[in-house]
Amino acid sequence: MALRLGLGLPQTGSYDLAKDVTAVARAAEELGYDSVWVLERLLRPEEPLDDMYLVPGLRWAGYFRSVADPLVTMSLAAAATERVRLGSAVLVGPLHQPFLLARALGSLDAASGGRVVAGLGTGWSRDEYAAAGADHATRGAALDELLDVCAAVWGPDPAAYEGRRTRLTPSAVGPKPAGRIPVLLAGGNDTALRRMVRRADGWLPSMMAPERIAATRSRIAELAHEAGRDPAELSITLRTSVKLTDRPVEGKRRPHQGSPEQIVADLEDAVRAGVQEVLLDAQLTSRDVQELIETAKVLREAVTEAGL
Template identity: 35%
Template sequence: MRIGFTLPQFGELAHHPQHVARFAREAEALGADSLWVGDRLLDPVDPKVGYAGTDVIPPEFRSALDPFALLAAAATATERVQLGSNVINAPWYPPAVLARSLTSIDLLSAGRLLVGLGTGWSPEEYEASGIPMAERGRRLDECLDILTAWWTRNPVEYRGEHWTVPASHIDLKPAARPHPPVYLGAFAPAALTRAARRADGWLPIAPVGRKYAGSDPIADLVRNLAGVRETVEKEGRDPARFDAILRVNPDDDASVEDIAATIARAEREAGLTHCFVELSYLAKDVEQALDLAGRVLERARAS
């Protein structure tokens, strides 16, 4: 199992951005295989929609660093680890701007970028970004079209319902060929179908902690992954080439043993070969984050 960790981006960790490069460098030295960012814009005072099926939003989201800046910092501080996003909320960004940022990060990292995209869930974040939330699925589809064109054609031209790229010379292409792998975060049926039809892989989540004791996220993962791969095959694609990278999302009461057990089950029961651990709820500073990363790696690889 390849194991990665989130970069210091949210909560208390976000207040010390000067340590991001050091975390990336030392996590790589510990044996981490990948480093990840998310994409939070704000934490509304009275949210219309809570996080992960709840009525509230974690206080960690009140402090958030920019995902592109963190990926660029990690790219220049490391040599081996892959760099991923889970997820960039693609409809917030003009696709040409997004393509430029992702291409730059892929080149900075010499082709180590894993592009994870999604649509988000917060009405207030859509309001702040100036994009109608009802259009998010259609805008994501157009974004995927434009990213493919941006990375594989020259000149590039696109005219859609929501986005336009005038015929343009785009000489700078990603180091990864033909382009960085694109994963989609998806849970609703239509989103899962989009992932099966259009993406290189899926980004599922496995929560860990006492408040999830009545559920079995790995059993859910096994069932949902089988369904997605069945849809991949119906779309005329090879399900064996459709990847999945698991986000292990521990609550603040989860132990290293809980996390390692979840990773072991994901490998044994779902056949996954890559996961990463969210550290925002467990670590208050970079030293604690690195200590957790080291202990998770040691425990998981001893299983």
């Protein structure tokens, strides 16, 4: 099966949200990309409780100062396209009220003709949890509740659920999704992987080396067999940060950063590790929307020429 390619939409403050999201979404569709994707980041605290991504000493990136709402961004892309799937990598599920998020995703799927891919995770920032009025300590249970509520709201009426954050008495809730919304879950520890195997359609790692992907894929297969599930049912979608250069990068380099040939070689490594779809996100390394679209064009052509 050919590698599926996704493209990250421009959400940061360096872009003009009034026109750049739709421009990139249309370009992705015209170039033959399979999907477009959003991320979620609420804020950039002046005195953060946690280092970025929980890496000791790592300062919060400047782009966190302004990241457009993911559901608004997905809606803009949906209205400008007809074919590409609309994915989140990721929505930090526990930051949202479960019923309202489930209903919004169902409405977006109905409006887009069944193109939503719900990529969810628990996040890491205690500052974001505090701002959203959510409990960081119970984030795993909150994600489980969200998954329950999504199943109820997206399923047949009457929908009903009783949980810690949600009390849904038997009710008609519409519009329903146009089809079954695929759910992908992030996280690489055993707890997250067990949840993914039990409750999702696939795994959504971010910026992960192929060796670790391959090792985690083996663990996923073990957990799937324990749960009585076929591992082949579980997809792997890798989020990457892409930086295209005119010349090959010499010496040590970060994956997915370099010449088209180097990036294609990285994608080949990802495929060998078990990845079926790669999200190429160049919004942070592009100077403007024209460069972002040109990067998307060059990489799409390079991947096609390589026969991936």
